[in-house]
Every structure is written in structure tokens, then in C-alpha cells.
Amino acid sequence: MPRKLRLISVTLCCLAFASxxxxxxxxxxxxxxxxxxxxxxxxxVDKASxxxxxxxxxxxxxxxxxxxxxxxxxxxxxxxxIFLTDLxxxxxxxxxxxxxxxxxxxxxxxxxxxxxxxxxxxFQLWAxxxxxxxxxxxxxKQCFECHQPKKDQDYVYSTYLP
Amino acid sequence: MPRKLRLISVTLCCLAFASxxxxxxxxxxxxxxxxxxxxxxxxxVDKASxxxxxxxxxxxxxxxxxxxxxxxxxxxxxxxxIFLTDLxxxxxxxxxxxxxxxxxxxxxxxxxxxxxxxxxxxFQLWAxxxxxxxxxxxxxKQCFECHQPKKDQDYVYSTYLP
Numbered sequence: 453m454p455r456k457l458r459l460i461s462v463t464l465c466c467l468a469f470a471s472x473x474x475x476x477x478x479x480x481x482x483x484x485x486x487x488x489x490x491x492x493x494x495x496x497v498d499k500a501s502x503x504x505x506x507x508x509x510x511x512x513x514x515x516x517x518x519x520x521x522x523x524x525x526x527x528x529x530x531x532x533x534i535f536l537t538d539l540x541x542x543x544x545x546x547x548x549x550x551x552x553x554x555x556x557x558x559x560x561x562x563x564x565x566x567x568x569x570x571x572x573x574x575f576q577l578w579a580x581x582x583x584x585x586x587x588x589x590x591x592x593k594q595c596f597e598c599h600q601p602k603k604d605q606d607y608v609y610s611t612y613l614p
Numbered sequence: 615m616p617r618k619l620r621l622i623s624v625t626l627c628c629l630a631f632a633s634x635x636x637x638x639x640x641x642x643x644x645x646x647x648x649x650x651x652x653x654x655x656x657x658x659v660d661k662a663s664x665x666x667x668x669x670x671x672x673x674x675x676x677x678x679x680x681x682x683x684x685x686x687x688x689x690x691x692x693x694x695x696i697f698l699t700d701l702x703x704x705x706x707x708x709x710x711x712x713x714x715x716x717x718x719x720x721x722x723x724x725x726x727x728x729x730x731x732x733x734x735x736x737f738q739l740w741a742x743x744x745x746x747x748x749x750x751x752x753x754x755k756q757c758f759e760c761h762q763p764k765k766d767q768d769y770v771y772s773t774y775l776p
Binding site: 468475488489490494495496497499500501502503510512514517540543546547548549550551552553554580599613614 | 655660662664713
């Protein structure tokens with residue numbers, strides 16, 4: 453089946469079961485141009501963090517123009533909002549944390565119907581930022597469960613810093 | 615004297631002495647819209663750094679569109695390039711370094727003639743990002759001396775990370 457048809461088929465299939473099963477999000481395309489989206493914030497998950505093994509690194513977070521106004525209000529976010537985390541290695545030299553090469557790219561894409569089973573967000577993560585290396589095949593367990601505590605911010609951890 | 619005329623006057627005066635005296639750069643306007651310029655990198659100068667007292671914080675560095683291509687080549691930079699550092703406080707919680715409020719905004723503005731005495735760059739720094747609180751009155755001592763070792767990168771510390 454041609455890829456486009458297959459994706460539509462997957463989408464229709466999953467929408468029918470949206471309340472029961474999470475959309476695997478293997479149809480999420482890797483965004484380009486995000487280095488010039490609004491830079492939301494940066495966070496470093498360092499070695500002392502209990503999250504280091506899963507999330508260690510420098511997280512540079514961006515939002516596309518669709519989500520900017522909602523970010524400033526603290527959500528909820530309109531469909532087609534994309535948050536992207538450009539996760540990098542870092543080195544520590546003389547007390548300075550310096551950005552290194554990319555470890556991964558991660559996105560949250562809002563589509564309240566398509567991703568109804570995961571709070572209206574589709575999730576994907578690419579190893580090394582390589583579009584051929586998607587890592588998310590169970591978005592509920594791999595992504596959404598950690599975002600659930602932020603339901604009052606539409607499942608987004610980031611808040612706006614002027 | 616109206617502000618605009620006064621600035622022109624200052625500029626002309628200083629150009630005449632460009633080889634002898636650094637331009638004080640009190641005419642550098644604070645840029646807007648930089649959160650959507652190319653995000654060059656982020657660095658944290660932490661408490662263990664010898665630079666902490668002067669430069670402690672999370673440095674989010676951006677470059678305007680004029681300087682993008684030169685950044686990717688490692689310089690030199692064309693006139694009207696602007697590098698901006700949006701310096702923020704940070705907190706450390708459970709091993710994660712989280713961005714806090716703004717401490718300062720700093721810029722380097724390229725004008726090879728006007729700022730010939732400081733490598734072709736004008737420097738300014740605003741406390742808290744407040745346009746009414748410029749802190750640089752001696753750009754040679756306060757800024758340029760620390761940038762001189764990077765002469766081979768046109769005095770810019772940042773390099774391009776894909």
C-alpha cells in the first residue's frame with residue numbers, strides 16, 4: 453500500500469479505537485526550522501538527577517508559532533501546536549556546562565482527536581535526531597504517563613518565561 | 615539637542631578617534647524579537663566557575679539572520695551581525711538545572727568602522743534586560759579584553775552546533 457494511504461488507514465483505524473488505544477505516532481514527521489521557533493527554555497538534567505538515565509542532557513525546548521499565544525496563557529493548546537526538545541550532550545569544564553552534540557529530538561504534536569488517548573498529544577523521539585530512528589512505539593508508557601501530572605497545563609511541563 | 619542628533623554627533627566624534635578610543639556604545643538599541651532568532655547554544659556558568667561572580671547564570675545565545683551564514687563558517691561576520699545573550703538565573707532541583715528569571719541582556723553588534731577599536735564589535739549589557747540600565751561604559755575593559763583570545767573566530771566565542 454502506498455505510504456500515504458497506509459498512514460490514512462492507520463489513522464482511521466486508530467481513531468475508531470481512540471478511547472482504548474494510543475496512536476503509535478509513527479506518522480509524525482520530524483519538523484525542520486525549529487532552531488528559529490520561539491526558544492521556550494533550556495534545562496539540564498545532570499548526573500545527580502533520578503531522570504539522568506532516561507533524560508540526561510541539555511534540553512533546548514522550542515514551540516512553533518501555532519502554540520506561542522497559548523504558551524503565554526499556560527495552555528490549552530490549539531491543534532497543530534508542536535513542542536520540540538532538541539536534546540544535546542554537554543560537558544562540564546571549570547564549572548561551566550557547555551552544549552555538545554545532539555543526543556535526540558523529541559516532539560509533542562497536538563491533535564485532540566487523533567491523539568485523544570494520550571491527552572490530545574502525539575509523541576515521538578528520534579535517536580540522534582535521525583528521522584530513520586524513531587524510538588516511540590508505546591506513547592502511553594514511554595511519554596504520556598510522565599506528562600499526566602501536568603493536566604492543568606494541557607500536559608505541557610514548560611511555562612513561559614519572559 | 616534632540617536624541618537622534620546627539621547620537622549622530624557622538625558617532626561622528628568617535629569615528630574620528632576610532633583608532634585611539636573605544637566607542638562607548640551608548641547608542642546601541644536593545645534588539646527585540648531575538649527569542650525567534652537562531653538559537654546558537656546555551657551554556658551555564660555555575661558556582662564552581664571562576665567566572666561565576668561576573669558571568670554566573672544560564673546564557674542563551676542567539677544570532678540575527680545577518681550573521682547566520684558566517685556562524686556556520688566560523689566567521690568573519692558581516693556588518694550588522696548581532697549576537698545576543700539572554701542571561702537568566704537558574705535553580706538546581708534534584709540534579710536538574712532549571713531556567714529562572716532574566717538577569718541581563720548582552721549584545722555584540724558588528725560595525726567594522728564604528729567599533730574599529732574593539733575588533734569591529736560594539737558591546738552593551740543591560741541589567742535585568744532593562745533598556746534604561748546599560749552597564750557598559752568602557753567596552754575595552756569590560757568586554758573586548760575577554761574576547762581578544764578569539765580573534766581567529768572574529769572575537770566570537772560561540773561556534774555552530776548543528
